[in-house]
Every structure is written in C-alpha cells, then in structure tokens.
Amino acid sequence: MTRDEAAARLIEIMRDVFDEDDLQYDDSLTADNVEGWDSLSHVRFLVAVEKEFSFRFTSGEIDGLKNIGEALDIIVRRATQ
Numbered sequence: 001m002t003r004d005e006a007a008a009r010l011i012e013i014m015r016d017v018f019d020e021d022d023l024q025y026d027d028s029l030t031a032d033n034v035e036g037w038d039s040l041s042h043v044r045f046l047v048a049v050e051k052e053f054s055f056r057f058t059s060g061e062i063d064g065l066k067n068i069g070e071a072l073d074i075i076v077r078r079a080t081q
Helices: 003-018 039-053 059-064 068-079
Strands: none
Touching (some): 003 068
C-alpha cells in the first residue's frame, strides 16, 4: 500500500468520524486543527483506523503520536510488514 492510498482511506475515516465532509488531508493535522476532535471522537477515530487497516496500535504508538502524518507512517509501515 502506498502512502497516498493509505492517506485517501485515512481522510475518509476522518471525514466520517469528525463529521467534516470538506476536511482535507495534511500531515500536520492535529486535534487542535479539526473541529469536533475531542477525547471521545479520538477513541472512535483510532478504533475506525484499526478496523479499516486490520491492525491494532500499541499504547506506545498512541502515546507518541504528534500529528496525523505520524499515524499514517505507522499505517503504511504496518501494511508493508
């Protein structure tokens, strides 16, 4: 899976979870940049990502995430393992 393919799938998840149809992907996106991204939607987002990409984040990965680009890097790395 390429990074672009994963990003396209990831932005669709974000649009659905955060209910923002016009949300555009950017590696630097954080909860501060997305209206409606609160603690509950964060959990829903992580669960949706795990389901879509068929893996589970480790607690260390979750704790270390600084932006959506870092999450995408994990997704691509896991998809190529």
